Amino acid sequence: MKKIQDLSESDLKDKKVFLRVDFNVPIQLTDNSKQLTETYRIKAYKETIDFLFSAGAKVALVSHVASSFKDIIREIGEILGHQVTFEDDILNPQFNSQLTLFENVRKYEGEQINDSGFAEDLAKNFDVYVNDAFSVSHRKHASVSVITKFLPSYSGFLMAKEVENLDKVINEPAQGKTVILGGAKVATKLPVIKNFLGKAEHILVAGALANTVFKAKGLKIGKSTVEEVEEQIDWNNPKMILPKDIAVSEDKSGETFPEVFPVKDLEENQYILDIGPETIKEFSGIIKNSKTVIFNGPLGLAEIEVFSNGTKTVLDSMIRSGAFTVIGGGDTLALVEKLGLLDKFSYVSTGGGAMLEFLAGNKLPGLGALGYYG
Ligand code: 3PG
Numbered sequence: 001m002k003k004i005q006d007l008s009e010s011d012l013k014d015k016k017v018f019l020r021v022d023f024n025v026p027i028q029l030t031d032n033s034k035q036l037t038e039t040y041r042i043k044a045y046k047e048t049i050d051f052l053f054s055a056g057a058k059v060a061l062v063s064h065v066a067s068s069f070k071d072i073i074r075e076i077g078e079i080l081g082h083q084v085t086f087e088d089d090i091l092n093p094q095f096n097s098q099l100t101l102f103e104n105v106r107k108y109e110g111e112q113i114n115d116s117g118f119a120e121d122l123a124k125n126f127d128v129y130v131n132d133a134f135s136v137s138h139r140k141h142a143s144v145s146v147i148t149k150f151l152p153s154y155s156g157f158l159m160a161k162e163v164e165n166l167d168k169v170i171n172e173p174a175q176g177k178t179v180i181l182g183g184a185k186v187a188t189k190l191p192v193i194k195n196f197l198g199k200a201e202h203i204l205v206a207g208a209l210a211n212t213v214f215k216a217k218g219l220k221i222g223k224s225t226v227e228e229v230e231e232q233i234d235w236n237n238p239k240m241i242l243p244k245d246i247a248v249s250e251d252k253s254g255e256t257f258p259e260v261f262p263v264k265d266l267e268e269n270q271y272i273l274d275i276g277p278e279t280i281k282e283f284s285g286i287i288k289n290s291k292t293v294i295f296n297g298p299l300g301l302a303e304i305e306v307f308s309n310g311t312k313t314v315l316d317s318m319i320r321s322g323a324f325t326v327i328g329g330g331d332t333l334a335l336v337e338k339l340g341l342l343d344k345f346s347y348v349s350t351g352g353g354a355m356l357e358f359l360a361g362n363k364l365p366g367l368g369a370l371g372y373y374g
Pocket of ligand 1: 024135136139351354
């Protein structure tokens with residue numbers, strides 16, 4: 001994989017650089033203005049942007065986003081510490097300033113169908129391609145994978161850091177390694193469990209993933225979030241630790257405190273919304289004795305204060321453990337940023353789905369296109 005640091009200042013001066021980033025951050029509408037509720041995923045690109053900027057390159061920031069970059073361009077500029085200009089059409093770039101953020105690249109049909117002709121059009125106004133968007137590297141999309149056929153291509157600093165840290169947690173000895181998985185999107189987590197059954201000492205399971213297991217074991221889980229999955233896993237494997245007690249309520253709004261009891265059949269109108277104190281104690285004890293801990297996905301409905309106890313205490317146990325700690329996933333990141341704890345972990349991945357696919361041992365198309373797999 002060719003890296004950005006292989007490029008010298010003379011390679012970059014006045015060159016037009018297509019920099020694939022992932023600024024797909026949540027945007028909230030407040031009092032008629034739009035605001036970012038998570039900034040980590042933008043700050044994470046600063047090293048690569050500063051490097052290209054100082055070398056005198058003209059940088060096009062290209063990303064997908066759920067809505068539009070138009071209304072948040074000033075905020076992005078402030079986070080990056082540079083003036084950033086907004087342009088609508090990456091196929092006809094004007095390069096009016098040194099740093100330009102282009103509108104959502106997924107507005108073009110060719111992007112998500114990985115169209116080679118579209119990738120060639122994307123590339124035609126540029127001299128160099130840099131991919132720093134680890135968190136979208138699991139997508140076979142034109143600006144992520146096939147564009148590398150048309151430009152000299154390099155990985156950015158963030159991409160290299162992501163791969164290095166996630167590789168490290170995969171390759172550390174199994175003894176003393178703990179994987180903690182919660183949150184929704186159960187199907188994306190089962191392959192991680194499969195890959196780590198032989199690579200970790202403990203796999204701690206909570207959230208919708210645990211609900212799915214409870215259901216598979218024949219328990220009544222009321223209205224708790226659950227997913228139908230095809231993948232078969234031996235949930236009785238002793239490495240797998242499921243909640244022993246749960247925090248339950250009929251009301252998800254958080255206006256009433258949940259009740260705690262050992263895992264049992266629930267009433268039809270009840271939800272499992274957090275892990276209980278016995279489970280927190282068990283999880284924290286395992287973490288305390290771990291050397292490596294990987295966390296993806298909250299352990300309950302943690303965006304609501306009264307259901308966040310399990311997630312917050314377990315994250316705190318990770319911080320205190322002295323272990324090499326890696327966290328990731330959109331909901332986890334939003335919570336940890338809100339709590340001001342981002343710098344307390346050894347590594348915070350910008351990846352959600354991409355982190356899980358990498359940890360599952362899958363080959364990611366974005367990395368493949370950069371020559372990572374040889
Ligand atoms: C993410 O939020 O994980 C990335 O931006 C990828 O987004 P996607 O799931 O819409 O491809």
